[in-house]
Amino acid sequence: MSAPQLGVLALQGAVAEHVRALRDCGAQVRTVRRPAELAGLDGLVVPGGESTTMARLADPVGLFPAVCAAHEDGMAVFGTCAGLILLAEDVADAAALTGYDRIGGLDVTVRRNGYGSQLDSFSAALPVTGLREPLPAVFIRAPVIERAGVDVEVLAEHRGAPVAVRQGRLLGASFHPELTADRRLHGLFAEIAEAGDRPRAMEPAGA
């Protein structure tokens, strides 16, 4: 099979790190700032950054409705940290996001900065369903997943709350896999994107 075509939303945030990680997984990668740039993508990463900033930049160009439409047509989406907030159906403290499009679709409730300020940021070795060895995970002013719907598979938990979730072709993590050299979660996403609607084994090849 040819390499999956993957995009990284490049309005703001840790874009370069995701591009590098996806290329390491053998994908063809491009950055996306406009709806037309979504054409032909198998998957899109919505990176960490500030969700308030991304929402304001996406709104005037109609980017998030276009992402939803592409997802309906089969595109997979992976949200990390701020990206997870934008994918969440419910945001518990959405005041600063009110009035702007979000992507939605992932049946979870998140709370922004749920772990606290930067002094509460931390890293951990995280056991993840389908991965043999724990995944190094960096949590930076991370959102807390307060609720996950019945259709949402919890891939990892930490301190009693889900931190990595999957619902069909939507993948979400409250931490930053792009900041470490471990590519297994990006590998899993590349597989989900490449497989389209068809169910596939969880363990990425070679992990």
Next chain:
Amino acid sequence: MTVAADARTDDSASEDRPDVAADVNAGLAHMLKGGVIMDVVTPEQAQIAEQAGAVAVMALERVPADIRSTGGVARMSDPDLIAGIIDTVSIPVMAKARIGHFVEAQVLEHLRVDYIDESEVLSPADYVHHIDKSQFSVPFVCGATDLGEALRRITEGASMIRSKGEAGTGDVSEAMKHIRTITGEIARLSALAEDELYVAAKELQAPYELVRQVARDGRLPVVLFVAGGVATPADAAMMMQMGADGVFVGSGIFKSGNPAARAEAIVKATTYYDDPAVIAEVSRGLGEAMVGLNVSDLPAPHRLAERGW
């Protein structure tokens, strides 16, 4: 630099830290990339900045243009003001400590700011030593005019660098000079032979290992923003085209005619920095930019970029 992060590692299992970005503090700077950090002096201004799409705000008592015009000793802001701004916005809040004033930094850490700026915009508290930033859990951003200065700050524990420019002027020429100097010095370092790096380290007055890392990677090991004189969307876009990871805008927003519109325009120009059509569109009808001061007209003692060493 990893001391603070290690203290916050949840599991005792040995962890590989393949690069500096794995550090939670350097990591936060990565999340700010492609964004605009705005100086604010009140919670109301902080809210305007967040509404306009700022990735973070810098809480301070007077913007650099006012520090310049009123003179005197400029210090850390009132804790009430900083706490009020932290309570108002959901984005990261930064605050400034004087160069070398480690107790101001301790106070800011106690207030739980997300980043401390050890800043030449305030009056230095120590003309010899900078703060030993490795002793803190909170991250630091520091100014630099050249590569050696940036590397010395990183050695002391800074997890983000901003080129200094000349704050409070609205004159972008110093910002241009400093980003060109830093990127040019990195490019020259990358072109050196391995055995020439020892002398390069001596000349940069920076540790050999760090110099070798920069030469190998062709970039700083931390995020590099630009500050000092950015006043228009085109200024911000130019800094991004020069290779900056993002921009600080100080007096440029709240000393202009229409702060909310200008803030939003600078945010958009920073994202679409390579698209003149967008920059033209957002630059229309913004009202008056801040009144500028030409850096060449400033007497040497009033040049803030020369503070720090």
